[in-house]
Amino acid sequence: MTTFAKGHGTENDFVLLDDPDGRLDLTPELIRHLSDRRAGLGADGVIRVVRSAAAGQDAAGEWFMDYWNSDGSAAEMCGNGSRVFVAHLLRRGWITLDEGDEVLITTRGGVMPVKRRGDLFTIDLGAWRVAGGPAAVAAGSDVKVTFPGMPPLPGLSIALSNPHVVVALPDVEILEALDLTVAPIVEPAPPNGTNVEIVVPLHDQSVRSELGHLKMRVHERGSGETRSCGTGTVAAALAARAWGANLAPDHWRIDVLGGTLYVDTEGTASEGDSAKLSGPAVIVAEGELV
Structure with a gap:
């Protein structure tokens, strides 16, 4: 039996699938089944919880x-998912983490402290950059994005x-009416696909404030x-920071459909x-796969 948890x-x-010793055969078919909101458990994604060594990851995070x-x-x-991952490790007793302490976790994007x-x-997501560099910052964009019914x-x-x-x-009215039932078309098309974040600034952009605010x-x-x-909320803050130039803050509140997240940034406008x-991170259920 494989034990699992559901969190958000x-x-x-x-x-989250418990596989500390790396014995689970995780296939795309199983992931799609577990993620199905009618035939499975329902989720935006699946996380296999495995020790780095057992997964063939030579990294500092256990x-x-x-x-x-x-x-x-x-x-x-x-x-x-990284926050839910750490909350799950704590609940399982696989790590201890007191107030103010941090743990290193290994991801395909690198080792990151939580x-x-x-x-x-x-979580510190580490190095970032505007993909098009200073030229894209100066232009304010580097791609075109098309949503249904819009130029x-x-x-x-x-x-x-x-x-x-x-x-x-x-x-906000345009944001709320936006059709996201189909994937936006990004041109030029990124070779590995991309997440698309759509934002509306809610803070006064004419003066420098301590806290930026986006929906x-x-x-x-x-x-x-x-x-x-x-990661999308962080990308949104970094883009808004680039657009805002000298008036843009380094600290941001991002309101999403499911709640509120906070982002702290540093660096130049482009990197x-x-x-x-x-x-937050919430574990809502635990069980065993049959």
């Missing part, structure tokens, strides 16, 4: 977050563990529209060595 971070939900999208495709990592802060967890809109590509494209809209929706590659995307994501 701002309603971005996951099935535990490997083997993350898969609901369509059975592998992803570099998942910001919301710190406990009361009921929240903070092409400018988007800014952010390289941050996973690939992202961020699009800004002028008001966001997201279409994730391999999963469709989700209630939240952790940096650190971007931190803070938010």
